[in-house]
Amino acid sequence: MIGRRGLFAGLATLPVAGGLVGRAEERKPAAAPPPRAKGKFAPPLSGREALRRRYFPNVELTTSGGRKVKFYDDLLKDKIVVLNLMYAQCDGICPTTTSNLKSVRKKLREAVDHDVFIYSLTLKPEEDSPAALEEYARMHGVDDPQWLFLTGRPDEVDLLRHKLGFADPNPEVDRDKSRHSGMLRYGNEPLAIWGTCQGSAEPDWIAQEIGFAIPRQFKRHPLVND
Amino acid sequence: MYFNANGERVSRLRWKEMYRAFKNRQELIKAGFRRRDLVQMGLLAGGGLLLAKNGLSSRAYASWGGGSCSYGNTGCGNCASPVTTPWTMDMPIPPVRQPIALSALTGPSPTLAPNNAINPATGIAYEGRTRAHQSPIGSHSALPFPAATVYQVSQREADVNVSPNLPPQRLWTFDGSSPGPTFVAQYGTPILIRNYNNLPSDNGGFGLNSVTTHLHNGHTPSESDGFPCDYFAAGQYYDQYYPNQLAGFLSTHQSTNGDINEALSSLWYHDHREGFTAQNVYKGLLGHYILFNSFDTGDETTGFRLPSFPAYDIPMMFADRCFDAQTGALVFDTFNIDGILGDKFMVNGVIQPVLHVHPRRYRLRWTNSGPSRFLQVYVTDLNNPSASQPFWQISNDGNLLPHPVQVPAVALGVAERADVIIDFAQYAGKTIYLENRLNQPNGQGGPTGSVVSGGQGFLMLKIVVDLPVVADDSAVPSESTSYYTLPSVSDSPRVTRNFNFDQDRNGQWTINGGLFSCNSPRFLVQQNTLEQWNFQNGWNWSHPIHVHLEEHQVTSGAPGLYGSSSDDSANYSRWGSQYCWSGCQSNSPTGVNLARKDTVRLVPKSSATIRMRFRDWLGRYVMHCHNVIHEDHAMMLRFDVATTGDTKSNP
Numbered sequence: 059m060i061g062r063r064g065l066f067a068g069l070a071t072l073p074v075a076g077g078l079v080g081r082a083e084e085r086k087p088a089a090a091p092p093p094r095a096k097g098k099f100a101p102p103l104s105g106r107e108a109l110r111r112r113y114f115p116n117v118e119l120t121t122s123g124g125r126k127v128k129f130y131d132d133l134l135k136d137k138i139v140v141l142n143l144m145y146a147q148c149d150g151i152c153p154t155t156t157s158n159l160k161s162v163r164k165k166l167r168e169a170v171d172h173d174v175f176i177y178s179l180t181l182k183p184e185e186d187s188p189a190a191l192e193e194y195a196r197m198h199g200v201d202d203p204q205w206l207f208l209t210g211r212p213d214e215v216d217l218l219r220h221k222l223g224f225a226d227p228n229p230e231v232d233r234d235k236s237r238h239s240g241m242l243r244y245g246n247e248p249l250a251i252w253g254t255c256q257g258s259a260e261p262d263w264i265a266q267e268i269g270f271a272i273p274r275q276f277k278r279h280p281l282v283n284d
Numbered sequence: 285m286y287f288n289a290n291g292e293r294v295s296r297l298r299w300k301e302m303y304r305a306f307k308n309r310q311e312l313i314k315a316g317f318r319r320r321d322l323v324q325m326g327l328l329a330g331g332g333l334l335l336a337k338n339g340l341s342s343r344a345y346a347s348w349g350g351g352s353c354s355y356g357n358t359g360c361g362n363c364a365s366p367v368t369t370p371w372t373m374d375m376p377i378p379p380v381r382q383p384i385a386l387s388a389l390t391g392p393s394p395t396l397a398p399n400n401a402i403n404p405a406t407g408i409a410y411e412g413r414t415r416a417h418q419s420p421i422g423s424h425s426a427l428p429f430p431a432a433t434v435y436q437v438s439q440r441e442a443d444v445n446v447s448p449n450l451p452p453q454r455l456w457t458f459d460g461s462s463p464g465p466t467f468v469a470q471y472g473t474p475i476l477i478r479n480y481n482n483l484p485s486d487n488g489g490f491g492l493n494s495v496t497t498h499l500h501n502g503h504t505p506s507e508s509d510g511f512p513c514d515y516f517a518a519g520q521y522y523d524q525y526y527p528n529q530l531a532g533f534l535s536t537h538q539s540t541n542g543d544i545n546e547a548l549s550s551l552w553y554h555d556h557r558e559g560f561t562a563q564n565v566y567k568g569l570l571g572h573y574i575l576f577n578s579f580d581t582g583d584e585t586t587g588f589r590l591p592s593f594p595a596y597d598i599p600m601m602f603a604d605r606c607f608d609a610q611t612g613a614l615v616f617d618t619f620n621i622d623g624i625l626g627d628k629f630m631v632n633g634v635i636q637p638v639l640h641v642h643p644r645r646y647r648l649r650w651t652n653s654g655p656s657r658f659l660q661v662y663v664t665d666l667n668n669p670s671a672s673q674p675f676w677q678i679s680n681d682g683n684l685l686p687h688p689v690q691v692p693a694v695a696l697g698v699a700e701r702a703d704v705i706i707d708f709a710q711y712a713g714k715t716i717y718l719e720n721r722l723n724q725p726n727g728q729g730g731p732t733g734s735v736v737s738g739g740q741g742f743l744m745l746k747i748v749v750d751l752p753v754v755a756d757d758s759a760v761p762s763e764s765t766s767y768y769t770l771p772s773v774s775d776s777p778r779v780t781r782n783f784n785f786d787q788d789r790n791g792q793w794t795i796n797g798g799l800f801s802c803n804s805p806r807f808l809v810q811q812n813t814l815e816q817w818n819f820q821n822g823w824n825w826s827h828p829i830h831v832h833l834e835e836h837q838v839t840s841g842a843p844g845l846y847g848s849s850s851d852d853s854a855n856y857s858r859w860g861s862q863y864c865w866s867g868c869q870s871n872s873p874t875g876v877n878l879a880r881k882d883t884v885r886l887v888p889k890s891s892a893t894i895r896m897r898f899r900d901w902l903g904r905y906v907m908h909c910h911n912v913i914h915e916d917h918a919m920m921l922r923f924d925v926a927t928t929g930d931t932k933s934n935p
Contacts, residue, residue: 099451226791253492
């Protein structure tokens with residue numbers, strides 16, 4: 059069992075508190091290549107821009123409340139987020155993960171000042187209407203404006219699932235929805251810090267892992283890596 | 285001019301064809317999208333051409349059960365870097381780190397307890413260490429504190445040239461180079477390295493500027509071992525104390541100050557940050573660490589008379605990397621948790637470099653630094669590519685063998701190492717290559733087991749034997765040369781533990797069904813006792829399993845060279861088929877597997893048994909898969925070495 063200090067330990071990534079967004083803006087291109095360099099290359103991208111282009115299609119999703127949101131613009135941009143897969147009728151790993159995330163949410167609220175958004179994306183968008191997701195959230199006692207259950211067009215949801223590495227390389231496994239990825243993606247979009255942890259792990263440990271992506275803005279000053 | 289991944293010139297038409305082949309592997313196709321879907325999403329033009337899309341994607345490139353990553357194939361599962369001209373840069377040899385005076389350290393003097401005082405310049409503690417240097421450091425004559433030999437190193441961002449065809453790469457380095465400086469240590473002389481984290485918060489897209497540095501295979505106290513959760517923040521230092529003592533010096537072999545037969549030679553250091561090891565090592569945080577003693581002296585006129593360091597004793601770090609086709613920048617496939625392959629082969633941080641040598645014997649220290657690719661390294665003469673070019677392997681995982689073994693090639697899983705002796709006198713005036721001939725279609729499963737013909741694999745290093753003839757006082761390697769004797773592990777183990785490496789129904793890596801956490805150990809090893817661990821790989825992927833603190837002996841199931849019978853020799857245990865579906869357990873080690881190792885390759889559906897004693901130090905350590913992508917997600921467990929251990933057989 060870890061205490062608050064144990065959780066803080068996970069947060070020690072940046073020496074100075076500061077605006078999340080300000081520090082990771084587009085950087086000037088690196089020094090010009092040496093004269094012998096051949097070939098033309100596009101100017102370097104900032105880390106967040108490279109990741110946005112590669113992994114974050116700005117598809118439209120629908121929340122359990124029926125609101126239309128853009129994946130990158132509305133859900134990721136400038137935010138610290140946790141992403142997981144689920145579907146309303148899932149009786150395998152989903153209830154465990156949802157329950158773990160509830161504990162994690164509580165621990166993070168106690169420990170850090172930053173808002174952390176949780177996005178649970180259905181992998182059965184054909185079945186999971188906003189109302190079905192709303193029912194799932196109610197059943198699990200999730201009533202939290204910063205925790206969204208999301209559905210969308212099946213092809214776009216599947217695109218997202220592949221982009222975020224939630225697909226299984228074995229097509230047989232991938233077709234079996236009950237075997238969907240139990241991993242959690244967590245990320246700090248402006249700082250381009252993205253990690254992965256296991257949704258079935260102890261909530262204390264999940265909270266610590268998510269904390270790896272959160273810069274040092276603490277409610278009280280911790281002993282580093284205590 | 286256009287080149288294929290093998291560094292050979294191809295026509296523009298061929299290159300475009302190769303590039304198109306890559307594009308056709310785009311994720312949408314692999315994801316099974318139908319044409320109508322693609323058109324709807326605006327990704328397929330009316331004429332049926334796939335619209336160009338940027339960069340990598342995760343998972344979707346997976347070519348399950350198919351694909352090939354050998355000659356002429358740019359797919360390699362993952363990547364299509366810009367073309368680069370091979371053999372244009374010399375192979376860098378990282379500089380040997382020089383010690384400094386204790387008084388020259390930046391910041392406060394080293395302390396036994398962590399220096400928790402707040403550094404006014406940063407607002408956080410000076411030091412990131414959380415546990416005191418454990419007794420008897422400072423109270424044992426062999427372990428003075430601070431050590432007499434002191435170094436300082438700074439982890440920082442630097443622009444590094446990896447190819448004349450690519451822009452300088454913004455890497456994370458130790459003191460400006462990657463691999464970082466080489467540490468050369470002597471047995472019996474402890475060292476203290478003050479390790480500063482001066483990495484920026486802007487990571488350029490991957491990497492976490494919170495680090496912990498592991499000395500791979502070091503017989504290191506827990507608090508200096510680079511435990512994954514002993515990370516320290518930017519602006520902090522971490523004093524790491526490396527005793528450089530032979531295993532057993534405080535326990536089984538006190539009278540001889542340790543067991544000479546446990547001497548280590550070629551180690552490497554690399555970042556081990558929990559959850560971010562793959563990103564940070566890929567970004568450049570690694571280097572060599574060499575240990576000498578009165579037998580392995582670094583002087584070819586003394587001891588075992590191995591080729592002299594540094595003139596004829598050269599460390600080489602193998603790695604594969606991927607670069608963005610548009611910007612030329614190093615890319616990491618962040619959302620791929622299965623394993624990633626690059627299509628550019630680097631030796632000591634440069635893509636396909638050149639090394640000029642004298643016509644004489646050299647000791648080359650090879651490390652496969654990953655992240656996910658397995659290698660089988662051959663010497664190739666392109667004028668006669670089918671000819672076998674045997675050489676002498678003298679170490680396995682950097683530990684000298686009982687005697688040299690002549691081999692046709694060396695197989696290296698991620699993190700595995702081998703010291704070899706090659707006599708370049710036989711190639712005087714010629715040009716030869718180090719070539720990886722192992723087929724590996726993607727980063728997930730590991731190699732297929734098939735090996736391509738000479739000249740058809742990936743040429744990694746060009747060696748030109750054009751320097752003048754010089755004296756060679758090094759010993760001629762032969763089977764009758766003796767190095768160290770293998771320590772006996774034939775006693776009854778105090779406990780036998782079983783570990784099943786598997787994946788659960790939802791894609792989470794498990795060891796005996798359990799998930800990783802830094803916070804509590806899965807089992808307690810009793811210090812100074814013999815343990816036997818049985819590894820079972822329940823999955824059809826390959827995993828190089830690495831155990832911290834002590835090297836082990838593989839008593840059964842050690843894999844040998846990949847490939848056909850012509851590549852196998854009696855020196856290797858071998859399998860009847862590509863995968864070791866059954867029967868591997870019965871393989872008893874021979875040849876280069878009669879060795880002390882720190883990483884054992886678990887091929888699909890196979891098992892292996894190792895034995896070792898965890899001596900001298902107490903505290904937390906880890907065992908993990910060294911496909912660092914798997915390690916981060918989270919094929920790892922924590923065990924603690926304690927004065928009283930448990931007897932959990934399936935921890």
